Amino acid sequence: MTDTAPADLDRFEITAPHRELLDQVLDRWSLAVLNELCEAPARFSTLRRAIPAVTQKSLTATLRRLERNGIVERVVLSTRPVAVEYRITPLGKTLRPPVDVILAWAHEHMPRIEAARRRFDDEMDETPRAGA
DSSP states (O other): OOTTSOOGGGOOOOOHHHHHHHHHHSSHHHHHHHHHHHHOOEEHHHHHHHSTTSOHHHHHHHHHHHHHTTSEEEEEEOOSSOEEEEEEOHHHHTTHHHHHHHHHHHHHHHHHHHHHHHHHHHHHHHSOOTTO
16 A cells, blocks of 8 residues: 555544534534634523524524434523523533634635635636637
């Protein structure tokens, strides 16, 4: 085996269950919710105010997905009237370090990424379109 041919154990593979999980916990709204809940537990209305672009329907769906995956827990508070609070679970807290690494990577490489995007867009603008 050569240096450029990694062993099967080193192969980077995303299986269907992995892809489903990543799609569910690392999407746009999930990251925003996790960012808020890492700071402190919050009620639905507090999350809506903290993430103004999210719709009620999207926030509800996001919280349910995160709860289903064990990342967030829904806690019924014994208040009058009864209230619900969302909290990040211990499992959910373990997501913070890998997400921080990805964000640090993006921050470090953003100038190169933006340059690549500009080159791509410029090339697309110069390429004749079929039927044009």
